[in-house]
Amino acid sequence: MFELQPFRxxxxxxxxxxxxxxxxxxxxxxSPAGVFGSSFKVDVRETDKNFTVDADLPGFKxxxxxxxxxxNYLTIKAKREEEVKExxxxxxxxxxxxxxxxxxxxxxxxDEEAIDAEFKDGVLKIVLPKKEKVIAEKxxxxxx
Numbered sequence: 001m002f003e004l005q006p007f008r009x010x011x012x013x014x015x016x017x018x019x020x021x022x023x024x025x026x027x028x029x030x031s032p033a034g035v036f037g038s039s040f041k042v043d044v045r046e047t048d049k050n051f052t053v054d055a056d057l058p059g060f061k062x063x064x065x066x067x068x069x070x071x072n073y074l075t076i077k078a079k080r081e082e083e084v085k086e087x088x089x090x091x092x093x094x095x096x097x098x099x100x101x102x103x104x105x106x107x108x109x110x111d112e113e114a115i116d117a118e119f120k121d122g123v124l125k126i127v128l129p130k131k132e133k134v135i136a137e138k139x140x141x142x143x144x
Contacts, residue, residue, distance in 0.1 A: 075103075
């Protein structure tokens with residue numbers, strides 16, 4: 001039926017080891033600045049009239065952020081190039097890093113012409129108004 005397994009501190013099965021190993025690899029942030037992870041945090045809210053997206057993009061400038069809406073997909077991209085120089089006596093250290101983060105969201109029935117975005121204090125706020133729902137009148141078909 002069931003067997004008891006001895007508990008060993010720090011013991012992981014092969015399955016758990018590889019799952020944790022790959023999870024940790026893909027969740028790691030290899031950038032020196034600590035900002036260029038694979039993603040960024042986003043809050044998405046829906047009301048009767050619109051969708052609101054709040055995206056945390058600390059350390060990015062407004063010029064670094066690109067927002068687009070095409071084929072019902074809202075795409076948020078942020079790209080940054082950072083350069084750090086350190087000079088001491090005969091030693092020169094130059095460190096340059098680049099990175100890009102992107103998120104895509106499927107949002108349908110949006111009035112594309114009325115989308116509004118604002119970037120302030122590292123937070124991008126996007127308002128996507130919903131299209132007005134047109135209720136089709138019942139059409140009577142005459143039978144001949």
